[in-house]
Amino acid sequence: MIPLHSLEKNGLQKYQLWLSLFLLLLFTCVGLLNAQTAEKLPATAENLVAGKQIYRNSCWYCHGKIGDGNGPAADFLDPRPRDFTAGMYKIRTTKTGELPTDEDLFRIISKGIPGTAMPRWELTLDDNERWQVLQYIKAFAYEFSDPEYDPYKAVVEIPPKVESSPESIAQGRKIFEKNKCFECHGLEGKGDGRDGLEDGWGFPVRVRNLTRGTNIKGGKNPEDIVYRFTTGINGTPMPSFAKNIGGEDRWHLANYIASIASTEYSEGVILKAVKIEQTAPSTIDAEIWETLPALRIPLAGQVIAKPRWQNHAIDLVQVRAVFNDEEISFLVEWDDPFQDTKHDAEQEIHEYENTYVMAVDEVPRERNVFRDSIAMQFPVKLKSGAKKPHFFRGDTSNPVNLWVWKSDLEASGNNPVEDTNANGFNKPLKSQPETGQQVTGKGVWKNGRWRVVMKRTLTTEDRNDIQFEKGKMIPMAFNAWDGSNGEHGLIMSLSAWSFVYLDVPIPTNLYGYAFLIMLIIAGLLLLFIRYSRSKSS
Amino acid sequence: MQAKINRIDNSKYVVRSIFLLLFLGLAGAVWGQELIELPEYRAFPIIGSRVAVWIAAEVHLMFAAFVLGVPMFAVIVELIGVLTKQERYDKMSKEFTKLLAIAMSTTAIWGGILLFLLLTLYPRFMNYLSEVFLPTLWIYPFLFFLEAFTLYIYYYGWERMKSGKSKWFHLYLGLQLNIVGTVLLLVANAWATFMMTPGGVDMKTGALMNIWEVIDNFAWWPINIHRLIANVTFGGAIVAAYAAFKFLHSSTDEDKAHYDWMGYVGNMIAIWSFLVLPFAGYWLMRELYQYDQTMGITMMGGFLSWLWIIQAVLISSLFLASNYYLWLGMERIDGGERYQKYIKYMLSVLLLCVWVWATPHSLVVSPEEVAVMGGVHHPVIGIFGVMSAKMTAVNFMILTSAIGFMFYRRANKVATVSYAMPLNLLQAGIFAGVGAYVLYLGVDGYFVEPSIRVNKYSVWQVLAVLFAIISTTVIDVFLFKNSESLGKFHWGKMPQRSQYILIFIAVTFTWLMGLMGYARSAIRQHWHVYKVMEDTSVDAFAPTLGFASNVVSVCVLIFLGLVMFIFWLGSLADPKKKETPVVAEMNR
Amino acid sequence: MNFFWKIVLFFVAIRYGFFEVVFPRVSQWAVNSPDLLPAPAAAMSMYTWLMMVAIAIYILSSEERIADFMTPIHQxxxxxxxxxxxxxxxxxxxxxxxxxxxxxxxxxxPKMVSPTAVRIQHPTMPGSFEGMKNPLRDPTEEQVEEFIAEQKELAEEAAEDEEMEPVTVPNNIEDGRIALVSKWTEEGAALYAVNCRPCHGMQADGVGPMAVGWRLQPANFRDPGTIATIVEEYAFWRVSKGGPGLPSASTPWDSAMPIWDLDLSENERWKILLGEYFLAGVGPRQTEKLE
Structure with a gap:
């Protein structure tokens, strides 16, 4: 008679019915969505027209309207955008000198190329759109339409996979040495073997730092890497090793590369400086360093003010810190394939035509012109709350204190660290007077990596210096220059703020308070038990 | 009886002195125009001029809201009493009015304090305002007299005009009380809104051009509507808190029953008028956006944006509390236990909604979290931070509350009509359909232009929800025609915690009102009159939200302290002997 | 299982099961992120408190449930x-x-706790930017006529030169206006590709090649909460004055946004906005019309 009440009797079942119906619907939808697999679209007129529109909306800014790799953004990029008219592609599954398969191209369009300006188009273009634009891109090079160059005939065979294991990695290292991979890639894979390489288009080639997994262009998994030395990289000095290295060995080598390519950024933003009793170390080989927590800080190119620079070489700095009652020491480490200890101030560039510095021919990106350098930046005054100076050299009312280590000073035997101040990016760094120079340092370059120690007393009399207070979050940032990459002045990489925290011991009265709290809770609990028992009896 | 006589004398004295003060003040203001050199500002000791005026204005406003809100439903309740010939309504209406009579004097006192503070601390500004608003300044005290006298006749003449034709005259007095009160509100609103959205003056020189445009400025009507509704809400909540206070102090079942019922009615008035309030507020916001884009952005996205998070939490609490009160209320009804099992579902929906509703767009985050999330927006819960999600959540909360109230209404009823089943299904269908529609618009809202989302979708959502509430209520009328009763309402059989909930609701409303009032006022930033007259005093900066919350809290404490005092005063006047029992009548 | 344990189980399931385990994974899956994406601690504690209030309300909403809940404790x-x-x-x-x-x-x-930051996303824009209109969205008649004349010349050239793409000449002022705005949009997108892409990405999704280096991530213009929810002059203010132009409540010290009015002309900045909205596939918020 009364539905809402009669519903009650079998309400549960109806509710279940609805729920299952809903779930069924949901799963069907999800299933349908997933069933939409990427079916390859052919080069029909319709797809080419659609592909052209997508190309004109998204691609031409770098690759050019006629596909020649000369779009408006091209001059500022290293590596330079691909010239589609040449039909030469680096990342493939086909033999050296051959065209890539459609799937190769599709993968690059979808996943992008790590460490370059090529983004992951799968984020905004759907499968069909990516196939359409792919067909349009292929139309730029006549080779694709010539059956003689059919890439599918040239697909390389990869031997059965060898799973990664310590033995396989050790074997891979041997192969790395035996085949002299280090001649280009450096002993530790930092790309420090050879300079002055050029690619098939006449542009300089910088050997990738294999230890920066996020920047390996073809992907950092063994499955990707094994293809690179099987197929070679067209247009670069990287040849195919298919003939020189056996199938299984290629997997060992790939496993080895993948094992050194695993480095990532730190999740945190705080560097914990550890308190010690002995003197703070002044050199990189003090044993204490190995035992300390490290913070890995990402750096970006300085793209905030002219001269903007997006082809920065140093994109990661690792830092550790240790202190005693008087002093604090930092160990700063970063990869740099070449040790540049000369600085020719004559060649510094001060006038720039564009908002960004061009990748080639604008600054000398070669060795022996500019020095390698790094700067640690702290605010001069710690502000309350979240307030800080701007991370890019502070601002007019909030100066920063920079400790600039310079390799040329190091090489000349002087104190390599300059204690400087800045209050804004538009004014040059101001070195403190002789008496204000309290920071000492020592830097060593080995196998493509700089290690620099900087040391200072915790506090100074100087009004323009950072004073290290224990138990406070002290903002810390970095500026970095790789001389052989043409970096000097504001052509550099920089980080946003991280923090360094000088550990403090737990105050003793806290134990007392905690105990008091415990007693209070216990008392309340007893009262409650009494109440409960009186109630139940 | 002695106390009662004293009180009357006291209030007369107070009212007289207030009028005197008002006139002196006005005279001073006009006379001030004659002076050539006025100091720009004077400083108030210790707390500073701004905070002094802030507190005086806020407390005055709270009392004024109470004094203007309560008569609206007092008269309606009285009318219901006349029409249904039930004594209990009349008794309750009189009790409302008793509170009014005392609160009136307090309102006047604070109004006087405010006026004096303004005149002495902001002479230049007040000089300008009185120049622009001169005619209204003369009307206002006259209206105030009228209001006060109407109220006192209305209250003290209650017993004398209890029956026959004189009862209708008494009702007319109530109506007049409301009309005069509303006009008073409109005049005062004109002053306040002129400061936000000035019109009718030369924007460069500030010279008066058209007095009517000055009054009928951009925000005037939105504020009028918003405040009128808010006054009802506020009055209802305070009355409910009063009833709760009395409930907790009463020792007899009759008193408990009476105050339980009174608390229930007060709370219902508060909640139902409150449901309309966000839409009135929304209209106000839109008008402000139209008047000045910066003002809108300051309010919603600028330094005030964090206020909305606090507001969201408070409104969530109000929804939870009022639903909880209803659920507790079902316990006192025979047959209410049939609906107990739905509580967990309604609560779940409410919880999901308050989660969404209270999620800020930009979260309080640590740098590690920023690093992982890639910004201050979490990619998933950030979705809940924008308007589409908020509108959907609040509409769902209203729908759920409506369903809860529907259960409450039918708690002791069993429908006997033959078409009960289809009607019930229809109701369920309406709720489900409207729910689905609201959800659909909420999701689609992410994919359309902001203007469509703001001007169309949110309006449609509201209309759909209103449709659901009205249509199901109408259906209920047919559904429960000649219904069978499972038992009665056991008024007074409420657990004590329900009464604390009523008090909590009143406090939350008060706080919310103070905070939102601050927001409205603060968007003027460093202007006395927005873009006409600049604030050049030492206080011409936006206080931090924390500071503002503290000041508002102080205002709320002052207000509640005085209200407690008034409640106590009211209880002094209570006759010793018991009145006619009305419990039997109520339990019908 | 008695009521007491059901409540406890419910709390644990939501607080730990859902918030700590399910939610971070679902979020990660939903946005295809390399990391787990837990809700920020502040939000999580707010959700937990609200849930505890709801649970308390549930228990306290009938005498029976209070008894059910308390009995095992008394026992x-x-x-x-x-x-x-x-x-x-x-x-x-x-x-x-x-x-x-x-x-x-x-x-x-004492702990190493990162200072939490409260950041206001859309602070008030300075009055000087208020009411500005993008002049390039509505070109004047002279500009359109000039453009049509240019197009005519180009078309003549194209007719002779086979290498050139065919040029369409707009038939009337209205078509010309549309064509001119779309030409400016394309130029704006090219300017965007040069100047903004390094951080905000070619897909306008806030993940350009430089983005990984910043703590505060570049705005994702495809997010409806960014450029789509603000009026165009607001975006113009952000582009012109950059991070340092923000008030302190919006943590200017963490923003890598350049002060573009130092390096780009007003026309270029408006053009970039045309291109930026185009690339993001959204439009600026329209100013509410005065009735």
Missing amino acids: FLKPQTAAAKKGMQIVVLAAIPLFGGWSYFDVNS
Whole structure:
């Protein structure tokens, strides 16, 4: 008679019915969505027209309207955008000198190329759109339409996979040495073997730092890497090793590369400086360093003010810190394939035509012109709350204190660290007077990596210096220059703020308070038990 | 009886002195125009001029809201009493009015304090305002007299005009009380809104051009509507808190029953008028956006944006509390236990909604979290931070509350009509359909232009929800025609915690009102009159939200302290002997 | 299972099961992120509190449930004689104050806690930018006529030169206006590709090649909460004055946004906005019309 009440009797079942119906619907939808697999679209007129529109909306800014790799953004990029008219592609599954398969191209369009300006188009273009634009891109090079160059005939065979294991990695290292991979890639894979390489288009080639997994262009998994030395990289000095290295060995080598390519950024933003009793170390080989927590800080190119620079070489700095009652020491480490200890101030560039510095021919990106350098930046005054100076050299009312280590000073035997101040990016760094120079340092370059120690007393009399207070979050940032990459002045990489925290011991009265709290809770609990028992009896 | 006589004398004295003060003040203001050199500002000791005026204005406003809100439903309740010939309504209406009579004097006192503070601390500004608003300044005290006298006749003449034709005259007095009160509100609103959205003056020189445009400025009507509704809400909540206070102090079942019922009615008035309030507020916001884009952005996205998070939490609490009160209320009804099992579902929906509703767009985050999330927006819960999600959540909360109230209404009823089943299904269908529609618009809202989302979708959502509430209520009328009763309402059989909930609701409303009032006022930033007259005093900066919350809290404490005092005063006047029992009548 | 444990189980399932385990994974899956994406601690604690309030309301909403909930507690607290039960009682009763003391200790002991930041996303724009209109969205008649004349010349050239793409000449002022705005949009997108792409990405999704280097991530213009929700002059202010132009409530010190009015002309900045909205596939918020 009364539905809402009669519903009650079998309400549960109806509710279940609805729920299952809903779930069924949901799963069907999800299933349908997933069933939409990427079916390859052919080069029909319709797809080419659609592909052209997508190309004109998204691609031409770098690759050019006629596909020649000369779009408006091209001059500022290293590596330079691909010239589609040449039909030469680096990342493939086909033999050296051959065209890539459609799937190769599709993968690059979808996943992008790590460490370059090529983004992951799968984020905004759907499968069909990516196939359409792919067909349009292929139309730029006549080779694709010539059956003689059919890439599918040239697909390389990869031997059965060898799973990664310590033995396989050790074997891979041997192969790395035996085949002299280090001649280009450096002993530790930092790309420090050879300079002055050029690619098939006449542009300089910088050997990738294999230890920066996020920047390996073809992907950092063994499955990707094994293809690179099987197929070679067209247009670069990287040849195919298919003939020189056996199938299984290629997997060992790939496993080895993948094992050194695993480095990532730190999740945190705080560097914990550890308190010690002995003197703070002044050199990189003090044993204490190995035992300390490290913070890995990402750096970006300085793209905030002219001269903007997006082809920065140093994109990661690792830092550790240790202190005693008087002093604090930092160990700063970063990869740099070449040790540049000369600085020719004559060649510094001060006038720039564009908002960004061009990748080639604008600054000398070669060795022996500019020095390698790094700067640690702290605010001069710690502000309350979240307030800080701007991370890019502070601002007019909030100066920063920079400790600039310079390799040329190091090489000349002087104190390599300059204690400087800045209050804004538009004014040059101001070195403190002789008496204000309290920071000492020592830097060593080995196998493509700089290690620099900087040391200072915790506090100074100087009004323009950072004073290290224990138990406070002290903002810390970095500026970095790789001389052989043409970096000097504001052509550099920089980080946003991280923090360094000088550990403090737990105050003793806290134990007392905690105990008091415990007693209070216990008392309340007893009262409650009494109440409960009186109630139940 | 002695106390009662004293009180009357006291209030007369107070009212007289207030009028005197008002006139002196006005005279001073006009006379001030004659002076050539006025100091720009004077400083108030210790707390500073701004905070002094802030507190005086806020407390005055709270009392004024109470004094203007309560008569609206007092008269309606009285009318219901006349029409249904039930004594209990009349008794309750009189009790409302008793509170009014005392609160009136307090309102006047604070109004006087405010006026004096303004005149002495902001002479230049007040000089300008009185120049622009001169005619209204003369009307206002006259209206105030009228209001006060109407109220006192209305209250003290209650017993004398209890029956026959004189009862209708008494009702007319109530109506007049409301009309005069509303006009008073409109005049005062004109002053306040002129400061936000000035019109009718030369924007460069500030010279008066058209007095009517000055009054009928951009925000005037939105504020009028918003405040009128808010006054009802506020009055209802305070009355409910009063009833709760009395409930907790009463020792007899009759008193408990009476105050339980009174608390229930007060709370219902508060909640139902409150449901309309966000839409009135929304209209106000839109008008402000139209008047000045910066003002809108300051309010919603600028330094005030964090206020909305606090507001969201408070409104969530109000929804939870009022639903909880209803659920507790079902316990006192025979047959209410049939609906107990739905509580967990309604609560779940409410919880999901308050989660969404209270999620800020930009979260309080640590740098590690920023690093992982890639910004201050979490990619998933950030979705809940924008308007589409908020509108959907609040509409769902209203729908759920409506369903809860529907259960409450039918708690002791069993429908006997033959078409009960289809009607019930229809109701369920309406709720489900409207729910689905609201959800659909909420999701689609992410994919359309902001203007469509703001001007169309949110309006449609509201209309759909209103449709659901009205249509199901109408259906209920047919559904429960000649219904069978499972038992009665056991008024007074409420657990004590329900009464604390009523008090909590009143406090939350008060706080919310103070905070939102601050927001409205603060968007003027460093202007006395927005873009006409600049604030050049030492206080011409936006206080931090924390500071503002503290000041508002102080205002709320002052207000509640005085209200407690008034409640106590009211209880002094209570006759010793018991009145006619009305419990039997109520339990019908 | 009795009511007490059901409540406890529900709380644990949502607080730990859902918030800590399911939610971060679902978020990660939903946005295809390399990391787990837990809700920020502040949000999580707010959700937990609200849930506790709801649970309390549920328990307290009927006398029956209060009794159901309390009975097992009273049962547990009864004087026990059996050794096992007594032992259990002692362990639980001792654990509660210990936990309380430990929590106090934990909260108050000096810790490396990152300073949390409250950041206002859309601060008030300075009055000087108010009411500005993008002049390039509505070109004047002279500009359109000039453009049509240029197009005519180009078309003539194209007719002779086979290498050139065919040029369409707009038939009338209206078509010309549309064509001119779309030409400016394309130029704006090219300017965007040069100047903004390094951080905001070619897909306008805030993940350009430089983005990984910043703590505060570049705005994702495809997010409806960014450029789509603000009026165009607001975006123009952000582009022109950059991070340092923000008030302190919006943490200007963490923003890598350049002050573009130093390097780009006003026309270029408006053009970039045309291109930026185009690339993001959204439009600026329209100013509400005055009636």
